[in-house]
Amino acid sequence: MARTKYAAMPMPRKRAHGKQPSHILTLRQIKEIGQAIKLPNLANAMETLMQPANLFLMSRQKLMAIHDYLLDRRLTSIQQPSSKLKLPDHARLLISLIYPGYPLSKAQDLACRKGRESRTAARKNAEAFAYDQLPCTEFLDRGDEFMRIKLQPSLSSCASHYSCSIGGKALSRAISPTDSFKSLSRRMLLYLWLSPRLCLTPHCTSLLINGIETWDKDDQMTVNQGYKHIDITEKFDWNKLTSSKESATIDFYLDDADADADLQYATIIFGWKKSSLDMLCQLYMSTSSKLMSDALSNSKTIDTTQQEAVQLFDRCPPELRWTLGPVQDLFLDVGRLFYQPVSQDDEDDDLVCGREYISLMDPVMLSKIHHPCKSIFCRHASCFDAKCYFDLMKQQQAWACPLCHIQLRGSQDLFIDYPLKRMIATYPDADRFVKDADGTYLNEDQCSDRTTIANQPPLAPIVIKPIPLDD
Ligand SMILES: [Zn+2]
Structure with a gap:
């Protein structure tokens, strides 16, 4: 039998986004996963699976088929999640299993752009908002939108006054705790939109929640730095709201410069604020993944190498990948097994x-x-x-x-x-x-x-x- 190949062959078509990500799959496995998700052609399977963002665009059935395949081939020991887990969270889990260390926010932004550009996806979701166009920092990962509110101009005499309300029931329905992000602090970010493609930089003069002024100098600084979100995490006791039947009313007053702006929507998404330590853990993970990926590319006994790699990464499952101790240990183990010195000629x-x-x-x-x-x-x-x-x-x-x-x-x-x-x-x-x-x-x-x-x-x-x- 011909020896198994790692999926690092030249791409059949020109690749738009440069080098493929570090991953655990062999060429044969990519082909078989392709067959499991109705992509019988190897070129299509490569193109789809070598772009982690595509997992965000897949149906639950396809994600489950991929997960079943990984379990069947002992490429993970993590069982299928319950059907209550939100679709993007299952995609995140699979990305961290197949492409360990790959930045999830990058995959999500790419998926957001692809979703808006692809006509089939656009038909399914006519109003995919352009989150991928927003300025962001590496220290803040954007999560999923969980609330979208159609805004009505307030009937008050002030032209730049808008009002909306968030119900406790709706908020509790929208929130599902995501285990893999335990150590990152979760933020609630509010965005104001002129249209699904155009987000307003929120130069507010006032932001009232249930009549209490919450606009402060930190919000102003965020806007001055060029960001478009308003971090409302600490502006109200949202946890308390989720366990009540009450609702919270938000009133925005925009700066005179935006008096003509015709605001259409307010959206709220989760964000995860990353500390320097979280960034460090991510760097250990991505370097481990690169060492493993290079070793697989050069391995003469790829099935053995792959099983060794999977066992190492399995010992540091996604929920531990934001904790320095286990991540450093993983890195040292991966290095001991897979590090290949750069030859002096290079x-x-x-x-x-x-x-x-x-x-x-x-x-x-x-x-x-x-x-x-x-x-x-x-x-x-x-x-x-x-x-x-x-x-x-x-x-x-x-x-x-x-x-x-x-x-x-x-x-x-x-x-x-x-x-x-x-x-x-x-x-x-x-x-x-x-x-x-x-x-x-x-x-x-x-x-x-x-x-x-x-x-x-x-x-x-x-x-x-x-x-x-x-x-
Ligand atoms: Zn340098």
Whole structure:
């Protein structure tokens, strides 16, 4: 029998979104899943399954068929969820099983755009709102819309006054707790729409909930930063409302500049505010996934490699993937099994200059590096600390490497350096290591001849300019 292939063949058609995501499937499995969801043609199955966003656009039957397949082939031990689980939540679960570490918000935005652009989907859902067009930060994941209210201009004399009400019963029906997001803090975000495609930047002068003023300087700052949501999580006791038959009335007064705006809808969605720690966990997951995916691509015994990978990822199920301990352990295990050193031929010859010291001092916070990280574009051996970096990026969204200043698209361009992380885990008290000419790291005690070690050049000062958000 011919050996199984990992699904990393050249794409049959030109791919719109570049490289395929890290995933656990072999080519044969993609074909078989394709057959299970009525895509008998391999090219179509590849095109559909190599874009995680497509799972958000599938019916419950198809998601269940994929889940059954994963269980049947022992690619997961997580059972089918109850039929009460909302469809997008099942899609999220399957994405985290098939493409571990893939950012769910990115998949969701792509699905939102595809849903609006595809005519079949548009027929099913004539008014898919353009959430994918809204400015967002990596520290806030948008969830599902759970309330859409048609607005009526208020009968009061003020032209820019709108009013709507949220019933406790409707709110409790809309909310279903999602286990996999336990550690991310859930936000309620309100958006105002001129049409399903056009969201208004809410320059409010007043926002009353049951007659109480709630518009504050944080809301104004969010608007000034170019965002379009109003975070209403703490403006009212929504939990109490869900257990009552009451309703809450929201009154907005828009700034005079928006007096002519003809507001049509208010929508409320869930959002998840991510901390630097959540971002760090996500980075460990995406790097683990990449190491696993590369190993599968190069494996000569892919079925064995795949089972090893699945067992490792199974030990860190989706609900634990926002907790640093299990995620770091997973990363070290994945690295131990799957890390493949980059061959020296691929490295830039100019930069390889024998042995050199690698400092564990973070260039941003000047503290010790615990989570060594750099970007896929960096040509230097040194790393910076991912947690410190995310702390900084939370303040100023200007993604650039603090060492070589190369511009980055976002956290998607970062990875954790496995060999250095392994050294830090093995020698927790060390302040620096020696990187040998062949790329391996040594503890200083392991270096018999220290005269040949080059000192690291001093670091350049950090200059990061904030990039203004597109409105
Ligand atoms: Zn760099």
